Amino acid sequence: MIRSTRRMFTRMALIAPLALAALPPAMATDAANWDQVLSEARGETVYFNAWGGSANINAYIQWAGDAVKARYGVSVVQVKLDDTAKAVTTVLAEKTAGRNQDGSVDLIWINGENFAAMKRQGLLFSPDWATKLPNWNLVDIDNQPTTRTDFTIATEGLESPWGAAKLVFFYDEARTQKKDLPDNTQDLLAFAQAHPGRFSYPQPPDFTGSSFLKQVLSERIDDPSKLQKPVDEATFDRDVAPLFAYLDQLHPLLWRKGKAFPQNYPDMKQKLADGELAIIFAFNPAEASAAISAGELPGSVRSFVFSKGTLGNTHFVAIPYNAKAKAGALVLANFLLSPEAQLRKQDPAIWGDPTVLAMRKLPEADRAAFAALDLGVATLPPDRLGPALPEPHPDWMTRIEAEWTKRYGAAN
Numbered sequence: 001m002i003r004s005t006r007r008m009f010t011r012m013a014l015i016a017p018l019a020l021a022a023l024p025p026a027m028a029t030d031a032a033n034w035d036q037v038l039s040e041a042r043g044e045t046v047y048f049n050a051w052g053g054s055a056n057i058n059a060y061i062q063w064a065g066d067a068v069k070a071r072y073g074v075s076v077v078q079v080k081l082d083d084t085a086k087a088v089t090t091v092l093a094e095k096t097a098g099r100n101q102d103g104s105v106d107l108i109w110i111n112g113e114n115f116a117a118m119k120r121q122g123l124l125f126s127p128d129w130a131t132k133l134p135n136w137n138l139v140d141i142d143n144q145p146t147t148r149t150d151f152t153i154a155t156e157g158l159e160s161p162w163g164a165a166k167l168v169f170f171y172d173e174a175r176t177q178k179k180d181l182p183d184n185t186q187d188l189l190a191f192a193q194a195h196p197g198r199f200s201y202p203q204p205p206d207f208t209g210s211s212f213l214k215q216v217l218s219e220r221i222d223d224p225s226k227l228q229k230p231v232d233e234a235t236f237d238r239d240v241a242p243l244f245a246y247l248d249q250l251h252p253l254l255w256r257k258g259k260a261f262p263q264n265y266p267d268m269k270q271k272l273a274d275g276e277l278a279i280i281f282a283f284n285p286a287e288a289s290a291a292i293s294a295g296e297l298p299g300s301v302r303s304f305v306f307s308k309g310t311l312g313n314t315h316f317v318a319i320p321y322n323a324k325a326k327a328g329a330l331v332l333a334n335f336l337l338s339p340e341a342q343l344r345k346q347d348p349a350i351w352g353d354p355t356v357l358a359m360r361k362l363p364e365a366d367r368a369a370f371a372a373l374d375l376g377v378a379t380l381p382p383d384r385l386g387p388a389l390p391e392p393h394p395d396w397m398t399r400i401e402a403e404w405t406k407r408y409g410a411a412n
Contacts, residue, residue: 029326031132031334037327042073044328048317049087050109052080053266056290060344060351068335074328079105084114091123091320103322107329111315112151113394115159118318125319125326128157133330135337136160140358146314147356151391152228159316162336163345164354165283166385167211167310170378174300176278184306185216189246191279192253198278200254202268203261204401211283213400215311217243218389227392231399240400244407251408258408273297283311285385286352289376293349302378305386312388314356339366348376 031037048065052058058078065076081087087108094103110118118124130136139161141147147161148154171181180195182188192199202209218224220242226232232239251258255277262268268280269291284290291297317336319329335341339362342355352375359367375381 029330031129031330034134037330038072040327041325041331044325045075045077046106046325046328046332047077047079047104048107048109048329048332049079049081049084049090049105051082051084052078053082053264056294056351063344064332064336064341067341068328068332072331072335074325074331076328076332084108084110088114088117088123091118091322092121094322095121095123100322102324103320104324105320106323106325107332108318108320109162109315110159110318111313112391113397115150115155115316115318116153116394118320119153119158123321124158125321125323125329129319129330130155130160130333131157133160133334133337135334138337138339138357138361140356140361143358144314144356146312146388146391150316151313151397152393155316159318160333160337161314161316161356162333162342163315164312164356165315166285166305166312166354166388167215167281167283168285168287168303168305168380168385169279169281169310170272170288170297170301170303171279172272172275172298172301174298175275178302178304181279181304182306184308185219185246188279189250189253192250195278196253197255197257198276200256200258200262200268200271200277201281202264204404206264208265208268208282209261210397210401211311212281213243213247213404214392214397215389216246217396217400218311218392219308220246227396228390230393231395236399240403243400244403247404247408269296272301283313284352285354286346286348286375286379288378289348290352292378293376299377303380305380305384307386309387309389311391313391339363339369343369343373346370346375347373348379352376352379 029037029040050061061078068074068076087105091103091105139147144164180191182191201212204210204213217240218227221227221239226239262271265282268277271277272280273296285303288297288301288303292299292301317333319326323329339357342357345351345353346355359370
């Protein structure tokens with residue numbers, strides 16, 4: 001969730017030619033000197049810009065803030081966003097105005113287009129800070145390659161991973177039979193034909209809705225390797241033709257016949273609970289179990305994936321180049337990678353966000369704690385999550401969202 005919405009402001013950051021002030025000299029704060037970081041961080045206040053649309057995630061961030069305050073003397077204030085691009089725009093505006101120190105954003109929950117925009121515009125704190133964190137040594141860089149690449153863009157230590165994500169579908173087995181579940185997007189079209197009005201997706205540029213478009217495109221493009229590179233303008237129309245041919249068939253079969261769309265994932269979740277939708281999806285394998293635990297979905301909801309793969313990625317935290325509380329941000333980022341914080345985050349009763357840590361790198365007691373964690377009745381075990389399809393280069397999301405809006409934007 002994972003929650004890296006982007007939209008108009010990010011696109012402006014990606015393409016607008018800007019005459020910007022030069023960056024200041026590298027700051028002295030260095031994660032390789034951890035004792036110095038801890039000393040410098042004490043008394044700082046970290047303004048953590050993070051998606052604020054989920055009560056359980058907000059509660060988790062509050063817990064993490066309370067922990068680093070008690071242990072390291074670092075205060076954490078969550079700046080709750082409905083669109084991560086707003087934080088990117090803030091940093092960009094400060095850079096344009098020459099505010100190269102004492103910026104208002106200290107840490108951002110980020111990935112995808114937003115990271116690409118900040119990296120391109122030179123808005124991020126010095127390279128390799130993430131790989132110098134004490135807890136970086138626990139990260140599963142071998143089995144989770146997206147801990148070092150973000151939508152095909154090398155992270156180069158400019159952001160620190162703190163959660164894994166994979167596209168997973170949910171259904172209510174009290175209303176929908178398992179034998180009817182689709183195993184790919186072509187099957188999903190057949191399901192919609194057999195059950196008109198019982199499926200939909202959020203309208204792009206909502207992150208979850210855009211992810212559905214990428215899933216369809218990944219399955220239907222003639223050469224999936226094209227998605228790992230920037231858009232080729234010469235072949236773009238031909239490359240995306242199968243996606244929009246599919247959507248033209250699907251839309252009349254959607255909830256409200258594709259004339260309106262769910263607002264976001266929480267809206268889809270409510271519609272599943274009410275029986276309006278038969279199948280929904282999210283970027284968190286434990287989301288259904290967490291929703292059952294919170295009383296938001298009935299206990300008969302279960303998860304499934306496509307056997308040939310669904311999208312997978314990692315979400316990160318990044319420090320702007322002009323952050324005022326760089327040391328405090330490093331302390332918080334390192335704590336978010338601790339076994340304690342990762343274990344709590346993976347608990348569906350708390351959040352259910354999968355860990356980025358390698359179990360083999362953990363002390364025995366921590367491995368045992370992860371092994372004993374009840375992932376919930378609706379959570380598929382890791383060996384049943386299927387292959388992870390790589391995220392396309394950020395260019396693709398920008399372009400297919402714009403094309404979607406051109407074709408269907410009158411909806412809602």
